[in-house]
Amino acid sequence: MISVGIWIVYPAIRTFARSFFDRSGTDFVWFDNYRTVFTSSTLLTAIKNNAIWVGVVPALVTSIGLVLAVLTERVRFAVAFRIAIFMPMAISLFAAGVIWRIEYDQAPERGAINAVIAGVHDAIVPPGALPSALPSTTALAGSPRQGFVLRTPTEPGELALLGLTGILPQDVARSAKQATLPQPQPGAIAGVAWRDFRPGGGTSGVVEREELGLPGLTVELRDRAGRKVGTTSTGANGTFRFPKLESGEYEVAIGAASFRQPFGGLSWLGPKLITPAVIAAYTWIWAGFALVIIAAGLAAIPRDLLDAARTDGATEWQVFRRITVPLLAPVLTVVFVTMLINVLKVFDIILAVAPDSVQADANVIALAMWRASFGGVNDFGLGSAIAVVLFLMVVPILALNVRRFRREL
Amino acid sequence: MDSTLPVGKAPTALGRGLAARVFRIARVLPIQVGLAAVAVLWMLPTVGLLLTSLLARDDFNSIGWWKIFTEPSLATFENYRALFANHAITSSLVTTTVVAVGGTILPLLIAAAGAYAFAWLDFPGRDWLFVGLVGLMVVPVQMALIPIFQLYNVTGLFDTAAGLILFHTAFGLPFATFLLRNYMIGIPGELLDAARIDGASELRVFLWLILPLAKPALASLAVFQFLWVWNDLLVALVFGRRTQPITVAIFTQLSQFDANIAIISTGAFVSLVVPLTVFLAFQRYFVRGLLAGAVK
Known part of the structure; x- marks a missing residue:
């Protein structure tokens, strides 16, 4: 009892008193520290973020736990499954944060999450053959974003020369060969798309030795009205051909799809996505807690009640909605309230996941308290005030807990 | 759902038992597969940490941990x-x-x-x-x-x-x-x-x-x-x-x-x-x- 007194009760009172003093602890400043808490932009961000946490996490964790608990109920490997989901609970929030920091890496080559998104993204929208290019002569107009088009219309039997430059050597496909000028053919438009650049000079607009063809580009043929009448792609030496054309004038263009950027990765650890990213990691940890508690509650529900409802023709959804959930309400409340307390105090995982540069954007109250008191600023007055604010937010839950407990006593 | 089975018209007891079993498995199977997938997904980040820690110093910046699955030789206890x-x-x-x-x-x-x-x-x-x-x-x-x-x-x-x-x-x-x-x-x-x-x-x-x-x-x-x-x-x-x-x-x-x-x-x-x-x-x-x- 004495030790509890020394380490909890006395400090709590001291903190409360200290929050009315200034940084050095000598001047009594009334509510100045509290004014700072509710006016400075970093602390307002912390409060706003904490509000997001409170609004999202308890509900999310409870519902994931509920769904998984109901689903595992009739599955044979339920115990193994629960251990798998529950495992992150044993890991420190900090180590879990390190885990997710690695998975959230922006580069799809390193970060698993962006790698998965990139895989899906590039399968649906394949990246182009070249990341960027410029026209080598004024004969071509346009940009990689819009695609390129020959300014002068081409007629069957003529050649279309699509010279591009501004291409990094490593961006040229490995299969690329020396560009060749195709033979013109009556009734067909042939042409070549090539890297119109030779180290040490060369003439632009002319296919020369040591200039590579650009394979894999999408070449479009449009009639005078701008309608697409054909597409083909360039070969290893950059050549392409539209055979059997009616006479007339055509536009030859390289489609913008040829220059589509591959997926570069979402910046999960950037200022915009950091809070959702940390929340997801946190949910990963606590879902197992909700699952285990709710599963235990579920096991206590009398089977016959559910079976009776099913025999009466209730669908699984109705059974879930009308019987399971109401009967589980006390258990769900316990999980929800526990998560509420946890979320108000969330700290370690943000410190681990958020890089220094975005910690201000990911800030929450507990983190702000630490940063103000021990993170270099050493303003114990402000730190105490933040601690008191945190405490006051927990008090209603504390009252609830004591009440619930006294009912049990 | 079980109650909707045509109880009276079942050809034989054996056939009915089998049908009910197949029916039940068919209903539970997607849930089981889904749950197994969730469990694997849940453990993957931790496995990712382990595999990351096994990557050689020079490989960290260029490759992700999952490459070890296809190229086990990348792993080292260094x-x-x-x-x-x-x-x-x-x-x-x-x-x-x-x-x-x-x-x-x-x-x-x-x-x-x-x-x-x-x-x-x-x-x-x-x-x-x-x-x-x-x-x-x-x-x-x-x-x-x-x-x-x-x-x-x-x-x-x-x-x-x-x-x-x-x-x-x-x-x-x-x-x-x-x-x-x-x-x-x-x-x-x-x-x-x-x-x-x-x-x-x-x-x-x-x-x-x-x-x-x-x-x-x-x-x-x-x-x-x-x-x-x-x-x-x-x-x-x-x-x-x-x-x-x-x-x-x-x-x-x-x-x-x-x-x-x-x-x-x-x-x-x-x-x-x-x-x-x-x-x-x-x-x-x-x-x-x-x-x-x-x-x-």
């Missing part, structure tokens, strides 16, 4: 060798162990004695005191950091393992006492009375009767408190400088994440092996404690 050769890390592991063990045993002993008093001894204001204690469970650690920081600076407990242990003891006590008292109150009173009539002192009753009987609850708590202290970052960050547990040691590397990824990933994995082992070995107790308390 980082672990370097980690255990690093004096700062090994000493932080010792600190973590000392603090976690001390921070588990001490509060457990005190809480057991306190819980016995709350459960079986009569003293004035007992129930109110207990309610107050339970209320303290939700006092955030943050409320105590600054004053204790100042107190430790004066008393010389700052930057010592003892300081960390005492702090964890104090904040572990309310929950431990709560859980143990609720458990001990379930011990039949006749048992205690019989021992007392036989002339056993309160101390004897406590040591030879109550403690052995409360073993399951003590085990739950021990697992709980151990994981709690082992995994702590905040308290150690505030009260330690040179006496730093592994979490703090890794934390100091974080500001240059990409450059220190070898030591960070390896250290993080080492730091989670112990709690994970404890959890897997004693998960029954852990879950039981969780169900009994569910408030910490």
Whole structure:
């Protein structure tokens, strides 16, 4: 009892008193520290973020736990499954944060999450053959974003020369060969798309030795009205051909799809996505807690009640909605309230996941308290005030807990 | 759904049983496959950490851990060798162990004695005191950091393992006492009375009767408190400088994440092996404690 007194009760009172003093602890400043808490932009961000946490996490964790608990109920490997989901609970929030920091890496080559998104993204929208290019002569107009088009219309039997430059050597496909000028053919438009650049000079607009063809580009043929009448792609030496054309004038263009950027990765650890990213990691940890508690509650529900409802023709959804959930309400409340307390105090995982540069954007109250008191600023007055604010937010839950407990006593 | 089967028209009992079984499997199978996928997904990040820690220093920046699945030769124990050769890390592991063990045993002993008093001894204001204690469970650690920081600076407990242990003891006590008292109150009173009539002192009753009987609850708590202290970052960050547990040691590397990824990933994995082992070995107790308390 004495030790509890020394380490909890006395400090709590001291903190409360200290929050009315200034940084050095000598001047009594009334509510100045509290004014700072509710006016400075970093602390307002912390409060706003904490509000997001409170609004999202308890509900999310409870519902994931509920769904998984109901689903595992009739599955044979339920115990193994629960251990798998529950495992992150044993890991420190900090180590879990390190885990997710690695998975959230922006580069799809390193970060698993962006790698998965990139895989899906590039399968649906394949990246182009070249990341960027410029026209080598004024004969071509346009940009990689819009695609390129020959300014002068081409007629069957003529050649279309699509010279591009501004291409990094490593961006040229490995299969690329020396560009060749195709033979013109009556009734067909042939042409070549090539890297119109030779180290040490060369003439632009002319296919020369040591200039590579650009394979894999999408070449479009449009009639005078701008309608697409054909597409083909360039070969290893950059050549392409539209055979059997009616006479007339055509536009030859390289489609913008040829220059589509591959997926570069979402910046999960950037200022915009950091809070959702940390929340997801946190949910990963606590879902197992909700699952285990709710599963235990579920096991206590009398089977016959559910079976009776099913025999009466209730669908699984109705059974879930009308019987399971109401009967589980006390258990769900316990999980929800526990998560509420946890979320108000969330700290370690943000410190681990958020890089220094975005910690201000990911800030929450507990983190702000630490940063103000021990993170270099050493303003114990402000730190105490933040601690008191945190405490006051927990008090209603504390009252609830004591009440619930006294009912049990 | 089962009730919609055409009960009367089933051709044979055997056929009907088979059909019902196929039907049931077909209904449960997608759930099972889905759940198995979720379980794998859930474990993948941890596996990712392990595999990342096995990557060679030069490979961190160019490839992801999943490449090891297709090219197992990429894996190397070089980082672990370097980690255990690093004096700062090994000493932080010792600190973590000392603090976690001390921070588990001490509060457990005190809480057991306190819980016995709350459960079986009569003293004035007992129930109110207990309610107050339970209320303290939700006092955030943050409320105590600054004053204790100042107190430790004066008393010389700052930057010592003892300081960390005492702090964890104090904040572990309310929950431990709560859980143990609720458990001990379930011990039949006749048992205690019989021992007392036989002339056993309160101390004897406590040591030879109550403690052995409360073993399951003590085990739950021990697992709980151990994981709690082992995994702590905040308290150690505030009260330690040179006496730093592994979490703090890794934390100091974080500001240059990409450059220190070898030591960070390896250290993080080492730091989670112990709690994970404890959890897997004693998960029954852990879950039981969780169900009994569910408030910490």
